[in-house]
Amino acid sequence: MRITTQGDYALRCVLNIAAKDGSQPVCIGVIADEEKLPVDYIEQLLSKLRRKGLVKSLRGVKGGYILARDPSKITVKDVLEAVEGEAFEMICERFRNLKKKCKSASTDCVLRVVWMGLKKRIDEYLEAETIGSLLARAGTGSA
Amino acid sequence: MRITTQGDYALRCVLNIAAKDGSQPVCIGVIADEEKLPVDYIEQLLSKLRRKGLVKSLRGVKGGYILARDPSKITVKDVLEAVEGEAFEMICERFRNLKKKCKSASTDCVLRVVWMGLKKRIDEYLEAETIGSLLARAGTGSA
DNA sequence: TTAATCTTGACAAAATATATCGGGTATTGT
DNA sequence: ACAATACCCGATATATTTTGTCAAGATTAA
Numbered sequence: 001m002r003i004t005t006q007g008d009y010a011l012r013c014v015l016n017i018a019a020k021d022g023s024q025p026v027c028i029g030v031i032a033d034e035e036k037l038p039v040d041y042i043e044q045l046l047s048k049l050r051r052k053g054l055v056k057s058l059r060g061v062k063g064g065y066i067l068a069r070d071p072s073k074i075t076v077k078d079v080l081e082a083v084e085g086e087a088f089e090m091i092c093e094r095f096r097n098l099k100k101k102c103k104s105a106s107t108d109c110v111l112r113v114v115w116m117g118l119k120k121r122i123d124e125y126l127e128a129e130t131i132g133s134l135l136a137r138a139g140t141g142s143a
Numbered sequence: 144m145r146i147t148t149q150g151d152y153a154l155r156c157v158l159n160i161a162a163k164d165g166s167q168p169v170c171i172g173v174i175a176d177e178e179k180l181p182v183d184y185i186e187q188l189l190s191k192l193r194r195k196g197l198v199k200s201l202r203g204v205k206g207g208y209i210l211a212r213d214p215s216k217i218t219v220k221d222v223l224e225a226v227e228g229e230a231f232e233m234i235c236e237r238f239r240n241l242k243k244k245c246k247s248a249s250t251d252c253v254l255r256v257v258w259m260g261l262k263k264r265i266d267e268y269l270e271a272e273t274i275g276s277l278l279a280r281a282g283t284g285s286a
Numbered sequence: 287t288t289a290a291t292c293t294t295g296a297c298a299a300a301a302t303a304t305a306t307c308g309g310g311t312a313t314t315g316t
Numbered sequence: 317a318c319a320a321t322a323c324c325c326g327a328t329a330t331a332t333t334t335t336g337t338c339a340a341g342a343t344t345a346a
Contacts (some may be wrong), residue, residue: 001144001145001146001150001223001227001230001231001232001233001265002144002231002233002234003144003234003258003274004144004234004302004303004304005234005303005304006303006304007144007234008254011254012254015253015254017226025322027321027322027323028322029321030325038304038305038306040306040307041304041305043323043324044305044325046323047323047324047325050324052325057322057323057324058312058313058322058323059311059312059313059321059322059323059324060311060312060313060314060320060321060322060323061313061314061315061320061321061322062314062315062321062322063312063313063314063321063322063323064311064322064323065291065323076173076257080144084144085262087144087146087167088144089144089145090145091145091146091147091148091150092152099273108153109276110158110277110278110280110281111151111154111155111158113280114219114272114277115146117268117272118265118268118269121264121265121268122261122264122265124182125260125261126261129257129260134253134257136304137253137256138253138333147333147334147335148334148335149334149335168291170290170291170292171291171292172290172291181335181336181337183336183337183338184335184336184337186292186293187336190292190293190294193292193293199341200291200292200293201291201292201344202290202292202293202342202343202344203289203290203291203292203342203343203344203345204288204289204290204291204343204344204345204346205290205291205345205346206290206291206292206343206344206345207291207292207346208292243316245298260310
């Protein structure tokens with residue numbers, strides 16, 4: 001079980017934008033350069049973030065990306081979900097999405113209970129961490 | 144982020160064995176049949192569980208698998224780790240394993256802190272759940 | 287000995303993750 | 317108007333992981 005580079009990259013992009021003063025949009029080229037990420041790849045990720053309403057984009061010369069709302073209102077979970085779908089997808093849901101049949105998918109399935117509990121834990125944790133809190137932590141060096 | 148069918152299947156196999164009276168080993172064919180899982184696939188999973196010391200195997204006629212220790216001493220995390228490696232692998236570690244370079248992998252990386260916190264939450268939860276507790280829950284129907 | 291059963295490694299197929307590319311659209315500055 | 321910059325979007329390509337299958341071998345009970 002792991003988060004993918006998509007989630008990691010997306011978070012780095014958002015953090016990069018958030019760390020700037022916000023007086024002007026940050027363009028993909030700069031982000032890719034500073035974070036050492038493939039520009040064509042994070043372009044897709046930023047598009048997803050935009051469609052989910054986490055960032056806003058401005059086209060043309062002087063264009064780029066800015067956060068759509070206050071960093072403290074953007075959770076780590078928001079960003080992960082934007083690029084990866086659910087932060088934690090239960091295997092039961094996965095089977096459903098793949099049109100496969102989970103033989104034990106009754107509501108009282110013992111494992112289902114475990115996965116639901118795990119999902120709850122994960123979601124709670126990722127909702128508690130925000131871009132704002134990460135930024136503050138980075139600033140104070142108390143990481 | 145998700146657990147794979149390997150983890151799910153492995154847990155179903157262990158639960159299946161644990162649910163029996165233990166007077167005789169359970170063979171793969173029976174487990175596969177009862178759990179509706181591909182026999183050749185779970186064969187590999189059970190091999191991993193054996194190598195990790197979670198189950199014991201007996202060959203020949205009347206052979207099969209039995210739990211290596213008390214169900215209450217086998218955690219969900221034990222089973223997941225046996226077949227999937229770490230229950231939650233941090234992206235940083237993954238990069239290392241793939242011999243790739245994570246540019247931001249300094250000890251004070253803000254995201255690293257997040258992943259470490261998440262890993263801790265996940266591991267704690269999965270260590271708290273045991274085959275024994277799941278079995279008890281299934282028995283009482285209080286799921 | 288024979289049949290049942292685990293053991294092992296190799297192979298194959300499917301799904302996902304990670305990019306890369308090309309052409310299009312909007313905006314700014316001249 | 318025009319050129320330069322930068323986002324937009326869909327298609328395609330590659331790599332990796334996941335999932336599943338197969339075949340030959342080893343062990344044991346009856």
